[in-house]
Amino acid sequence: MTLTDPAVDAAGTAQAPSSRARTEELLARHRAVMPRWQSLYYDEPVALSHGEGRHVWDIEGTRYLDFFGGILTTMTAHALPEVTAAVQEQAGKILHSSTLYLNEQTVELAERIAELSGIPDAKVFLTPSGTEANDAALLMATAYRRSNQVFAMRNSYHGRSFSTIGITSHRSWSPTSYSGLQTTYVQGGYRLRSPFRELPDGEYTAACVADLRQLLDMATSGDVACLIAEPIQGVGGFATPPDGFFGAIKEVLDEHGILFVSDEVQTGWGRTGEHFWGYQAHGITPDLLTFAKGVGNGLPLGGVVARAEIVDAIQANHISTFGGSPLVSAGANANLRYAVEHDLQGNAKRTGDRLRAALQPTVDATPWIAEMRGRGLMLALECVHPGGIDPDPARAAALSEAAKARHLLIGKGGLYGNVLRIAPPMTLTEDEADEGARLLLDAVAAVG
């Protein structure tokens, strides 16, 4: 796999005179036809043309190191030959055959995911997105438990449908919520902004557990269907609870028969390095697990895995026209096979640790970075006003622009838009980790 483009010099700059004209024209057309709220990164948005490995090129010929992998969607690599070949082969046979017919690629994918999930006696429902995966998980949990009461974590993000907006704890994602679910938000996901943040790990977890017990008595009738949680909050800025946190929470849930749904849309498939799933840092097995984003390396795919009795609690037809189509399943099968056979989880641990070690001294010495958090190839920096934890989204925006000027693409996020997120494709090499760290540190120095 070559990482250079003949049209681009060693510094990543187009040799032909670069022109913004095509990008500007595309931007004007985008603004005219797309919704106002469909926001774009950067003062001067980037129009991507193609990618290879951990790099992408814009239509002006500039090459960038992609430290966000799309939106954690490019899990293995851009244009991974194995995935491209599988998709091309399947495209030549049949693109779509609907859930009404048997299909080998789809069944193979479901079998693979059921086995990887760690959930016993598992069945899999495939969807075209994470939102629909969570929607289906909520449907299963509420049907199984015959309750419309749900616990979700503060600072959570689970999608953009009525029901998933209803369990998302970010006002910026909630234009309205007419969800029929009765949602109660639990403490603990976002430690930096929790009233218990000064407490050491064990006491922090105990305080959140005590709060959950009180919520059960004060805010619910007791027969809550499920608690849905991201093991590391994604859109919420890679907020990471202490190891074992959800183990302690689940003990309370188990006392009441409440199901635990692990939303692994961002944390799955080994990205967190030490574990294949985020839930494994907590010594538990979830009752339901949802996934999307990286599973298809950018192809539209998501789904739910759960014990058969929970999946089959839905007593009605519940099909998804495009969920797990042959085309998407063929790509996802190749992608997951590659990730497991090449131990990308191990690579995420090695390169993630290397990246963290390179960034940590500067993070410690920079008064406007409150903390670096996350694990493996899922790392975030939270920008604040020095001397406290007041969010500083302007500084985060400046840092993101400074990184882009150095041809490094990183993600933004967090409740206040003040968190920078790093989540490169999981085939990241050590040299690329070093290069990304150097570019980011240079950007931090430039922002000052």
Ligand code: PLP
């Ligand atoms: N759950 C989590 C944790 C997510 O991060 C996202 C998307 O960012 C979703 C669910 C929704 O997935 P999608 O955008 O594919 O609908």
